[in-house]
Structure formats: structure tokens, C-alpha cells
Amino acid sequence: MNNFVQPLVLKNQGNPRLLVDRSQALFEARRCLHCYEAPCSQACPTHIDVSRFIRRLGEENFEGSYQILVDSNPFPAICGLICPTSDLCEGACVLHRLGQSPIRIGALQYFVASNFQQPEMIEELRSPGQVAIIGGGPSGLSCAVALRRFGHIVHLFERASTLGGLIDQVIPSFRLPHQVVNQELGHLGQLGIDFHLGKEINGQGAGRLLQEYDALFLGIGLSRYITLSIPGVELPGVMSALDFLRQARLFTRGEVPRPALGQCVVVLGGGNVAFDAAMVVKRLGAGRVIVLYRRTMEEMPAWRSEYLEASSLGVEFRWLSTVKAIRGREGRVQAVEVQPMRLTSVQTDGRRGVEPDPRASSYELLCDGVFLALGQALDEALARALGLSTTAAGMIFVNPATFQTDQPQIFAGGDAVNGGATVVHAIAQGMVAGRAIHHWLANQRR
Amino acid sequence: MKGVGLGVEFCGLRFKNPFILAASPSTDSKEMIARGFEAGWAGAVLKTTSVESEEVSIAYPIMASLEPGSRMVGLHNIDLISERHIETVALDVIWLKQRFPDHRLAMSVVASTREEWAYLIQRAEKVGADLVELSISCPQGSMLEDEETADGWMISQEARLTEKVTRWAKEAATHIPIYVKLSPTVTDIAAIARAVERGGGDGICAIDSVEGVVGIDPGSLSPLPSVQGYSSRGGYTGRAIKPIALRCVADIASAVHIPISGVGGIYEWRDALEFLLLGATTVQVCTAVLHRGFRIIDDLCDGLARWLVRRGYANLGEIVGLSLQRLKEHDDLPHGVMVASQIDHDRCIGCGSCYVACRDGGHEAIDFGVDRIPIVDEILCVGCGLCAQICPVPDCVSIEAVVTSAT
Numbered sequence: 001m002n003n004f005v006q007p008l009v010l011k012n013q014g015n016p017r018l019l020v021d022r023s024q025a026l027f028e029a030r031r032c033l034h035c036y037e038a039p040c041s042q043a044c045p046t047h048i049d050v051s052r053f054i055r056r057l058g059e060e061n062f063e064g065s066y067q068i069l070v071d072s073n074p075f076p077a078i079c080g081l082i083c084p085t086s087d088l089c090e091g092a093c094v095l096h097r098l099g100q101s102p103i104r105i106g107a108l109q110y111f112v113a114s115n116f117q118q119p120e121m122i123e124e125l126r127s128p129g130q131v132a133i134i135g136g137g138p139s140g141l142s143c144a145v146a147l148r149r150f151g152h153i154v155h156l157f158e159r160a161s162t163l164g165g166l167i168d169q170v171i172p173s174f175r176l177p178h179q180v181v182n183q184e185l186g187h188l189g190q191l192g193i194d195f196h197l198g199k200e201i202n203g204q205g206a207g208r209l210l211q212e213y214d215a216l217f218l219g220i221g222l223s224r225y226i227t228l229s230i231p232g233v234e235l236p237g238v239m240s241a242l243d244f245l246r247q248a249r250l251f252t253r254g255e256v257p258r259p260a261l262g263q264c265v266v267v268l269g270g271g272n273v274a275f276d277a278a279m280v281v282k283r284l285g286a287g288r289v290i291v292l293y294r295r296t297m298e299e300m301p302a303w304r305s306e307y308l309e310a311s312s313l314g315v316e317f318r319w320l321s322t323v324k325a326i327r328g329r330e331g332r333v334q335a336v337e338v339q340p341m342r343l344t345s346v347q348t349d350g351r352r353g354v355e356p357d358p359r360a361s362s363y364e365l366l367c368d369g370v371f372l373a374l375g376q377a378l379d380e381a382l383a384r385a386l387g388l389s390t391t392a393a394g395m396i397f398v399n400p401a402t403f404q405t406d407q408p409q410i411f412a413g414g415d416a417v418n419g420g421a422t423v424v425h426a427i428a429q430g431m432v433a434g435r436a437i438h439h440w441l442a443n444q445r446r
Numbered sequence: 447m448k449g450v451g452l453g454v455e456f457c458g459l460r461f462k463n464p465f466i467l468a469a470s471p472s473t474d475s476k477e478m479i480a481r482g483f484e485a486g487w488a489g490a491v492l493k494t495t496s497v498e499s500e501e502v503s504i505a506y507p508i509m510a511s512l513e514p515g516s517r518m519v520g521l522h523n524i525d526l527i528s529e530r531h532i533e534t535v536a537l538d539v540i541w542l543k544q545r546f547p548d549h550r551l552a553m554s555v556v557a558s559t560r561e562e563w564a565y566l567i568q569r570a571e572k573v574g575a576d577l578v579e580l581s582i583s584c585p586q587g588s589m590l591e592d593e594e595t596a597d598g599w600m601i602s603q604e605a606r607l608t609e610k611v612t613r614w615a616k617e618a619a620t621h622i623p624i625y626v627k628l629s630p631t632v633t634d635i636a637a638i639a640r641a642v643e644r645g646g647g648d649g650i651c652a653i654d655s656v657e658g659v660v661g662i663d664p665g666s667l668s669p670l671p672s673v674q675g676y677s678s679r680g681g682y683t684g685r686a687i688k689p690i691a692l693r694c695v696a697d698i699a700s701a702v703h704i705p706i707s708g709v710g711g712i713y714e715w716r717d718a719l720e721f722l723l724l725g726a727t728t729v730q731v732c733t734a735v736l737h738r739g740f741r742i743i744d745d746l747c748d749g750l751a752r753w754l755v756r757r758g759y760a761n762l763g764e765i766v767g768l769s770l771q772r773l774k775e776h777d778d779l780p781h782g783v784m785v786a787s788q789i790d791h792d793r794c795i796g797c798g799s800c801y802v803a804c805r806d807g808g809h810e811a812i813d814f815g816v817d818r819i820p821i822v823d824e825i826l827c828v829g830c831g832l833c834a835q836i837c838p839v840p841d842c843v844s845i846e847a848v849v850t851s852a853t
Contacts, residue, residue, distance in 0.1 A: 033838050036798025036814060097795035098839060 018107060025111045029058035032103050035094055040105060043092035045428035046073040050089055050105055057108060062116040069113055070120075072431070074145040075138065077117075077184050078167060079424050080110030082176050084303040088424070114180065120191055125151030129441040132157065132213040134201050134382075137165025138423045139414030139430035140219030141188065146434025148191045152441070155213070156193055159200040163188070165221060167423060170245045170273075172280045173252040203385020210386070210409060214444070215437050218383075218396065218405075218412040219430060222376035222420055228268075232326030233372075237333035241267060241277035241373035248280045262369025264288040266336050268323055269373030270300035271420075275307060277371050278315045289315045290365065294322040294341045299351045320354070324362055326370055335364045378416050386410060395419050402436035403429055411437055450754045451761035452747055456705050456728045457623035457648045459576055461488040461550055464718065464762060465746050468709055468730035469493050469554040469579065472740075474528050476538040480545065485740040486747060489550030491730065494527040494581040495535040496555065497562045502529045510660045510670035510677075512686060520686030520711075521733045522660035524671060524678050527556060527584070532566055536573040543574045552577040554627070558590065563611065564618035571622040578622055580615055580647075582608060583629030585657035585681045602629045602654070605641040612645025625649030625707065628694070630687070631657050635694045636701035643702045650698055651707040651730065653691045655681025684733035685711045692724055696773050699725025713737075715749025722762065723769035784848040785829030787811070787822045793842040794820065800833035800843060808832045824848060 020028060032054045040050040049068050056065035069076035085091070085106035093102030129152045133140045136158030144154045162168050163185050167176065201209065209216055225240045227233065250256040265286045267278045270293035282289045293300055296319045297307070311317070324339040340360035344353040378394055389397040389406045396412045398405050403413045413429030415421065452463040467473050467482050467490035474493035482490055496502075504526050512519040528535065535553065542551055553575040555566040570578045582590075582601035590601045590611065601607045608626065615624045626642045628635060630653040642650055657679055661670045669677035691710025698706055708726030712718050713734040721729050734742055750762075759765055789800065796818035804812040804827075811826035812833065820833075834843040 033797045033799060035796075036802050039796070039818070094795040094797045 018104070020104065020107045020111050022111070025108055026058060026060070028104055028108060029054045031095070031100075032058070033094065039092035039094060040089035040103075043088045044072075045088070045422070045425045046079075046431060047428075048072040048076075048089075048109075053112065054103065054105070054108060057112055062112060063118050065112045066116040066118050069109060070118075073424070073427055074142055074188075074431075075167075075184050075423075075427060076109050076113035077180050078176060079427065080106050080108075080113055081180060082171060082422075083424050084305050084422060086305045087303050114183070117183070117187060120149070120187075122148055122192060123151055127445075128152045129214040129437075130212070131155070131215045131217065131437060131441075132209040133217045133219060134206065134209070135165065135219035135221060135414070135416075136160070136163040136195070136197070137219055137221055137414060138167060138426035139433070140165075140217065141185075142427045142430025143217045143219060143411075143413065143434040143437070144193045144430075145188070145191060146431045147437060148193055150434075150438045152438065154193045155196060157196045157199045157201050157209075159198070161198045163195065163197070165219075169249055170242060170276075171249070171423075172245065172276050172283075173249060174280070174283060175276075178253055201382070203382055206382055206386055214409075214441055216386075216410045217430075217433055217437065218410065218416060219414045219426070220379070220382060220412075221415045223379045224377040225372070226374040226377055227372060228323070228374065230323060230325050232328055232333070235326055235328040235333050235370075236331060237262060237328075237368060238326060238370040238372065241269065241273050241371040242376070244277050244371055245273070245280060248284065251284075259284070261286050262333070262367065264290070264367040265369040265371060266323070266365060266367045267291045267371045267373055269293065269375070270295065270302055271373060271375065272302045272306050272422075274371070274373035275302045275310045275315075277373055279306075279310050279313055281369075281371070282310075282313050282315055286369070288367075290367070291315060291317050292321040292323060292336075292338065293317070293319055294354050295343065295352065296320060320357070322354075323370075327364070333368055333370055335366045336370060337362050338365050376415070376420060383416075388412075393419055401432075402440070403433035404436060404440065408440070450751050450759070452751055452754075454727050454762050456707060457577055457625055459550055459623065461728055462548065463488045463747050464722065464726075464728045464750075465743055466490060466550070466552075466707065466728055466730045467735060467740075468732035469581070470732040470736065471525070472732065472735050474530065476541050479538070479542055479551075482735075482740045482743075483542075483546045483549045486743040487549075487740065489552065489576075489728075491552040491554050491579050492528075492535055492538065493530075494554040494556050494579075494584065495530060495532050495566075496527055496557055497565060498531045498533065500527075500531065500558075502526050504529065505673045507671045507673070508680075510680075511684075512660055518684060518737065520660070520682050520684040521736065522658060522670070522680050522682045523655070524673075524680040527581070532569050536569050539570070539573045539575050550576045552579045552625075554579040554581045556581040556584070560614045563614045567615050567618040567622065567624070571619060575622065577648075578615065578619070578624050579651060580611060580624060580626045581654075582611055583627050583654035585629075585631075585655060585679060600629060602626070602638055603632050605637050608638050609641040609645040612642050612647045616646035623648040625651055625704075627651040627654050628698070629654045629657075630690050630694050630710075634697075636697045639698040639702045643704055647704060649705045649707065650702065651709060652694045652698055653687070653710045655683045656687050656690060658682040683711070684737075685713060687711050688717060688720075692720055695721055695726050696724040696770060699767060699770055714742075715746050715753065718746060718750060719753060719765075720769075722766055724773070725767040725770050727763075727766055785845050786824050786827040786848045787829060787831070787833050788844050788846045789820055789822060789833075790842050790844075791819060793839050795839055796820075797838060799836045799838060803832050803836040 034051045038051045053065045053068040089105045090102040095102050131154050133156040144156050147154050247259040265281050267274050278289045278291050320341040321338050323336045325337045327335045339362045340357045341354040342357040347353045391397050396416050403411050411433045413433045414426035454461050454464045467487050469491040473490045479490045508523050508525045511521045553570040557563040626647045668675045688711030695708045706726045707728045708721030709730035712731050718729045800820050801812045801814035811823045813821040829845050831845050837843045
């Protein structure tokens with residue numbers, strides 16, 4: 001075991017979010033204007049009462065501050081680190097308009113949540129409902145927390161042997177250290193949720209759960225990778241960016257050897273997964289990392305903060321570029337053939353379409369690794385077996401206010417509903433769904 | 447600044463500018479005062495001293511504050527008078543007067559008996575001090591037993607004692623001007639000021655620190671500053687006490703004809719200007735120097751001089767007391783002019799602070815919708831001005847006369 005390289009990612013790079021100590025936190029808290037119906041809270045998917053948690057922090061009522069955080073979001077330390085705050089709460093801070101930097105809400109939240117965790121108080125219901133949850137990622141866990149706080153009995157089924165989903169398995173450790181995940185997920189132990197780990201639920205199993213439980217929540221994520229049907233995609237050296245991130249995460253935990261790295265890696269895609277994979281492979285030592293995206297910076301779905309961070313690490317970008325073919329030599333990737341693209345008119349999804357640029361010819365880009373980050377899709381088997389409707393985009397259809405599917409007993413949230421957003425969006429949906437299930441159960445008994 | 451004089455006269459003595467270092471730790475060593483003079487301060491009051499038999503035992507730490515740090519609201523101390531007695535301080539006076547003959551040196555003294563007062567004043571006169579400040583208002587001292595009631599009093603809280611001590615001092619002095627430092631914690635400071643004038647005092651210095659308890663540590667339950675878990679009532683100074691000091695100076699200026707040295711919360715030239723406009727001829731500074739150092743004198747002088755030039759005044763004497771006549775009894779204020787809040791929507795950042803303030807502390811006259819634009823209802827708004835004070839944006843909210851259009 002000792003020949004594993006130390007997790008240099010964490011050791012050498014630190015966390016990209018500038019954190020605060022106690023005195024810095026108190027100083028920063030005093031800058032808050034405590035806006036009425038604060039824009040930061042409105043911008044937060046979980047609607048944390050930011051003004052109030054910051055006021056209590058400033059008053060050195062740290063435990064009270066933590067209570068405000070967990071009331072809205074059971075994973076405040078994790079979100080404090082990984083939320084794209086400049087696009088959410090901090091982006092909404094009115095101090096921008098005074099020509100000042102916004103309150104560092106993410107850093108304050110992490111400070112409170114990582115240092116002042118408090119035990120959960122559960123009041124047991126006299127006749128609780130029984131709810132099954134499929135999926136132990138952010139939405140499923142949040143739904144479980146919300147339901148347990150009402151006193152319902154919750155059984156959660158997770159295919160993997162650990163909880164957390166993307167939080168635990170994919171998000172790069174330079175962004176989210178393992179100990180933070182362990183601390184906050186470990187906190188769930190006291191809630192009295194019945195966890196069934198390593199337990200995959202298929203369509204038949206889900207049907208049985210429907211019989212045994214009063215309600216069912218699906219937080220199943222998007223487990224099918226979108227891939228390309230181009231020559232060479234089967235070559236060793238071509239892999240999904242998500243799988244690479246999983247390996248990298250295990251490596252930094254010391255659980256697997258260092259993943260095989262190319263000297264020059266091409267990443268295909270313009271989402272956060274593409275950027276995360278590009279940054280992690282760069283940090284792990286790849287000489288050159290080039291992200292190819294078929295549209296432009298304007299259309300890319302990745303958070304702007306991710307793009308800036310990747311740029312500062314030396315990741316290269318080529319916009320309006322896609323890959324026509326992957327060339328190999330002696331069974332290894334040797335190059336990709338890049339097809340320049342051009343924008344066309346606005347499509348139904350609001351973004352502009354693309355097509356190959358007839359005036360530019362394709363060219364070869366030498367590389368020895370290719371990561372595909374083209375997005376994920378819903379594994380529809382479960383939804384189909386349960387008779388759930390899906391949207392045009394292939395996601396589970398829900399009432400956006402309650403996250404109830406068209407089968408009243410079944411609720412769903414997270415990536416399987418929203419097509420893949422952030423952890424905090426999944427958490428928010430799990431919390432809303434949990435409350436909605438509670439109210440639905442109460443109405444059923446009336 | 448050329449072309450404008452900052453020189454002033456106080457108790458018949460010329461000061462090259464109105465800024466004097468108040469009796470404090472800053473003035474408890476000749477070397478520190480020398481540095482202050484070199485920096486540009488016109489005068490200094492040496493830290494209060496007394497006779498050799500007076501025991502001074504300071505318990506440390508002596509400092510605490512409200513809102514510590516760069517925007518400190520107020521500084522609080524449980525300091526005592528100088529641990530150096532009259533003979534030591536007298537040597538400082540000789541040393542300083544040799545080197546700085548044109549700077550003004552006051553000795554601040556406190557005593558328990560008439561004989562002691564007389565001795566201190568005669569020593570001050572002998573060694574060449576320019577003035578004597580009677581310290582009869584320090585919250586941590588300045589006590590005298592009333593011969594009639596046998597109660598211990600802070601001298602300046604009792605008009606009769608104030609007059610008596612002032613007279614003792616004047617009778618002991620042959621030529622040195624005697625001025626008296628007063629406490630703000632009295633029912634009627636004008637009455638005390640008149641007592642100084644009756645006693646023959648040449649001037650008044652106001653205000654001394656405000657007696658207070660600055661805070662309690664919720665951990666140890668000890669008041670602050672904590673001396674092994676205990677504290678005593680102390681003297682509160684700095685920005686927080688300026689409004690109290692200004693009111694006292696105005697009261698005194700309206701009551702007596704002797705000159706006033708204003709003190710209490712002066713941090714910058716505008717603060718000093720306010721004291722002058724209410725009738726002070728010199729000002730003393732302590733907390734700002736403790737906070738920012740002697741170097742602030744340049745900025746105090748520069749700001750004040752430039753203001754005088756801008757406003758067309760040739761010297762400082764012209765502005766003393768100019769605002770006094772504008773401080774009226776409430777009944778005499780111009781009533782009946784309709785004013786209302788005006789919000790500059792180009793500056794507004796949409797925080798909603800004005801809305802909350804008006805809703806819960808005003809007249810429910812501000813509307814705040816989902817567009818986050820505060821709208822003042824001119825019918826409901828009385829122009830109380832709370833919103834303008836709450837708004838975090840400079841020059842965003844103003845209180846303006848309501849212009850009613852002819853119908």
C-alpha cells in the first residue's frame with residue numbers, strides 16, 4: 001500500500017475557495033447589510049436565511065448560526081465549499097452595486113458548518129409514514145433528512161457501498177476534501193435513517209417497495225453516459241470523464257493506484273464535468289490538457305467560475321470544435337481529428353445550434369488520452385417499470401412545486417429530474433420533496 | 447496652508463494652532479511630548495499628577511473598547527493619574543520648556559487638601575508651566591470630602607466644591623492661568639461652569655471621560671477590562687462621546703464668559719471644527735492619538751486651514767461660536783415646513799434597509815416590491831429621516847422640502 005503516491009492534489013494545491021478563520025469570519029460578517037428578503041437567499045436553491053446565519057455568526061452565536069444553515073440545507077459544509085457561489089448567493093449580493101466585493105458567504109458557511117456541527121433533534125411521530133428512497137446521493141439523502149425531521153420512518157437504498165453519490169465519488173478532492181464529506185455524511189448516522197447500502201433496486205424491486213411503503217422517492221441521478229459514435233471511440237485511452245473523476249477520487253483516498261495519465265489529454269464537452277476532469281488531470285500531472293467544445297464560451301453550460309479556474313491552471317480551450325474521429329496507433333490513442341464548427345440559428349432549447357464550418361477543414365491534434373464529457377442521460381428502465389412519464393429531454397416528469405410524479409405515490413428529484421444541475425439544486429429538490437411527501441401523507445390519512 | 451492663521455488665544459496665551467494633547471498616557475513622558483511637539487501639536491497637558499504622598503497603584507490591563515479595531519466606537523480605561531509625582535513631572539516641564547519655549551505646557555493636577563492644591567500650583571508656576579489644569583472630574587479619582595455633609599464627591603459634580611477648589615487654586619497662583627476640567631455626568635453642567643467662573647477660574651476644559659462600564663465578558667462574567675476577573679467603573683472616551691461633549695461645550699459657552707477648551711471624541715478636523723463652532727477656542731485630543739498616533743496633527747491642521755480658506759475666513763477666531771445661535775430650544779424651531787424622504791433610485795442598491803426601518807420604526811411610508819425599488823409615499827412620509835440614516839449608500843436618501851404643485 002505504501003507505494004501509492006501521496007494525495008498530492010490536496011497537499012500541494014489546497015482548496016480553491018479562500019477560507020476564513022474565526023476572526024476573519026467575524027470581520028466579514030460585519031460587512032453584511034442584512035437586506036430585506038435578501039437576494040442571496042433568493043439565489044440560494046435551498047433558500048438558506050443567509051442574513052440570519054451571518055447575523056448570528058457575527059454575534060458569536062455559532063451554534064445558532066449552524067441551526068439556521070441546517071434548517072434549510074443538511075449539507076452546509078459541503079455546499080459552502082462546492083457551490084458555485086459567484087453564480088448564486090454571492091453573485092446576488094447587493095454589495096456588488098456599491099462597488100464592493102460581495103460577502104464571502106460560501107466561506108462563512110463553511111466556517112460555521114465545519115466547526116459548529118450540532119446534534120439533530122428528532123421528534124418521533126405517533127403514527128409515522130413509511131417512505132422508501134432510492135438513491136443515496138444529495139437529493140435522496142436530503143429527502144430522507146427532511147422526512148426524518150418530521151418523524152417518518154425512512155429506508156434508503158443505495159447501489160454503491162457508500163453514501164453520497166457524486167459528493168462521495170466524483171467531485172474532485174481539491175474542491176471537496178474527503179474529511180468534509182465524511183464529517184457531514186457521518187452526521188446523518190444519528191438521524192435514524194435505515195440505510196441499505198450495496199442494494200440496487202430494479203424495476204421489479206421498485207414495484208415491491210411501492211407495495212410495502214406509503215411513498216417512494218427516486219433520487220437516481222443520471223447513470224447512462226452519452227457517448228459518440230465515431231471511429232476510434234473504443235480505443236484504450238478513451239474514457240468517460242466521470243469514470244476518470246471516480247478513479248481520481250479513489251486515488252486521492254489512497255484506495256487505488258494512480259490512474260494512467262496521458263501526456264496530452266483532450267476533453268470533449270463544455271459542462272462542469274469536462275472542466276473538473278480537465279483540472280484534475282492537469283493537477284495530476286498531464287502536460288497539456290485541451291478542452292474542445294462545439295459551441296462557444298457564451299453557450300457553454302459550465303459555471304463561469306469553473307472556466308476561470310481551469311484557465312488559471314493552464315487548461316487550454318478550443319471553441320467551435322468537435323472530434324470527427326480518434327486515431328490510434330498500436331492500440332493506443334495517437335490523435336483526434338478536430339472538426340471546426342460554426343453557430344447556426346437559435347434552437348428550441350434557447351441555445352444556438354452548430355454545424356460543421358464548410359470553410360474550415362479538419363485537422364489532427366496529437367494526444368494520448370481522450371475524456372468524453374458529453375453529458376449523462378436517465379437510465380429509463382426504472383421510470384418505465386414504474387409507469388412514470390418523462391419529459392421531452394428524457395427526464396422524470398414532476399410537479400415543480402412538490403416533485404410529485406404523475407404517479408401520486410412517487411416523488412423524484414435531483415439530476416434525474418433536472419437533467420444534471422448542481423449538488424445544491426439536488427439538495428433543494430430533496431428537501432422540497434421531503435416536505436411535500438410529509439404533507440401528502442398527512443392528506444392521505446385525513 | 448499659507449494665508450490663513452490657525453493661531454488662537456486661550457487664557458491669555460498664544461497657541462500656534464488649536465490642537466493640544468490631552469492629559470493621557472501620550473503625555474506621561476517628556477520624550478513623547480517632545481515628539482508630539484515636533485509633529486506639530488501646539489500644546490500638551492501633562493498627565494495628571496499629585497503630591498508625593500499620593501499612592502498610585504494601577505491594575506492592568508486598563509483598556510477595553512466598544513467595537514475594537516479600526517472603526518472603534520469608544521475607548522474605555524480604568525487608568526489612574528500618572529505614577530510619577532509632582533517633582534518628577536516638574537523636571538519634565540523644565541526640560542520641555544527649555545527645548546520648546548513656544549509650545550504651551552499645562553500641568554494637570556489633583557489633590558485632596560487645600561494645602562496640597564496650593565503646593566502643586568506653586569510648583570507648576572515655579573518650574574515654568576504655562577497653565578494649570580485642575581483635574582476635578584476624572585471618574586477614577588478627583589474625590590473630595592465635603593466638609594458639611596462628610597460625603598465624598600467627585601469635585602466637579604458639586605458646584606460648591608468646584609467653586610471652592612477653583613478659588614483655592616487661584617489664591618495659590620500668582621500669575622499662572624488656572625482652568626478647570628469638567629465632567630459631563632452632572633445634572634446641569636452650566637451651573638458647574640458658572641461655579642468655576644465665580645471661583646475665578648481662567649477657563650474651562652470639557653469634557654472629561656464619561657463614567658461607564660464598557661462591557662461584560664459573557665464567558666467569565668467579568669466587566670471589562672478584566673483584571674483577574676474583576677473591573678471597576680471607568681472612563682469612556684472617543685468617537686462615542688463626541689455628541690455629549692458638543693452639547694456640554696454649547697451649554698458652557700452659553701453660560702460663562704471664560705474661554706473653553708473642547709475635548710471628547712475629536713478624531714479629525716471636522717470634529718474639531720464642530721467644537722470651535724459651538725464656542726471652544728482650543729481643542730484637546732487623546733483617544734485619536736492613542737489610536738492613530740501624533741502624526742494626525744498634520745491632517746487636523748490641513749483640513750481645518752483649507753476649510754477656513756474655502757469659506758473665506760482669515761483666522762480661526764472668526765468662527766468660534768458661530769453655530770451657537772443655531773442651537774435653539776425645540777419650541778423655537780421653524781415648524782410646519784413639509785419635508786419628505788427622497789430616494790435616488792440610480793444610487794439605490796435595493797437592500798431594503800430603508801423599507802424595514804420605515805415599516806418597523808417609521809411611518810410605514812416606504813413600499814418595497816419584488817423589483818426591490820423602494821418607493822416613498824409622500825402622503826405617509828413625515829420626513830423623520832430614519833431611512834436616510836439607515837441607508838448604507840452614501841448620498842442615496844435625502845430629506846427634502848415637499849414641493850406641492852399648484853392645482
